[in-house]
Amino acid sequence: MTLVISTCAEELSEPEFVTPLARIARCHVKHYRSVSPKDIAKADRIIISGTALKDFAYLDSDWSWLKDVKIPVLGICAGWQVLLQAVPTYPVGLVDDVVIGPREVEVIASNPLATGRFSAYFLHTKNGAGVFDVLAVVNTLEGPVPCMFKHPSRELYGCSFHPEVMNEEIIQNFLDLDTEAL
């Protein structure tokens, strides 16, 4: 069973950032403040949602349970920032990086979620990479900017863009990951 975790401090943000994920994944949603060990134990994969640009309350919460999670996790935007902060031995600060609107993305490393080039919708003011492997970039005049990530040894994926807007197939490919084979 897939578990979608909402990072939204404001309930009014959930139709925008969480409901589309729940529709694609056909699953239940838990808010990050109420997710329990039982919820995690029942899940075979987890998607952590994005939230409004002005919302950073999720960064003050305890996400330490992510350190021990053995199942695949996909962090989207705010969810990706959560992964960056929670995974052990890789503490990395988030840097200011305002990107709003569609951008062209180029996949640079083979991965099960995306291939080739595609347009994606960005809505963030912070980003980072740490020691996560970079799977895809946005090519800018200043050079390539990482936007899609995978942990070197675990099935932890991050997108700094919102695949639910223009790239539902990325979410579908995550849902189709064969967890038995992992």
Add this chain to the structure above:
Amino acid sequence: MKLGVLYSGGKDSTLALLKAKEFHKIACLITLVSANKESYMFQTPNVHMTELQAEAMGLPLVSVATEGEKELELIDLKRAIAEAVSKHRIEGIVTGAVRSTYQASRIQRICHELGLWCFNPLWLMDQVALLDEIVKAGIVAIISGVFAEPLDKSFLGKVIDKAMAGRLAAAAETHGINPAGEGGEIETTVLHAPGFKKSIIVKKSYASFDGSSGVYHIHEAELK
């Protein structure tokens, strides 16, 4: 939180307002009156009705005129939102955006620059489900513009009820249009909705149709 609603007077911004009202205080409506009928950002048919709609809801209206020139109209939008912040102390904006990344990203950028929250409660909604929710919510919206085949003069001025929602869904099946008009296929004007203390009664109107597009012009209306 005190919020301002970017309000065109159509069905989507009205439904977005109703959803926002469940959680926050709506402090004002914000309308851009565009001189350009081809504006990428703003609805034009019957946008003057927002004055009556605001009165019906008992909400103040911040109305700003714009020439509607691409990108330049964003300066007017920012000015309107800044005026709403100044006059009504709003902390965030609500929009009825459903699919347009062009509109949504520009509004998000303005909100970011002004330090405001941005809420898009209809974002990525299935359009047939959206029409269904509008009807079920008790929003009485008429079709005030048609801009795609097979939508013709017979649609103009008609209320979007269950039967009309079915007609639009059927047109989506046969002609690939967006049934709720997210691609600009239709524009709507709301005559009544929950929260309206009075309904808008159209006194004088006429429909114009040139074979491929048409508008239902409301010339005189009153609250009753």
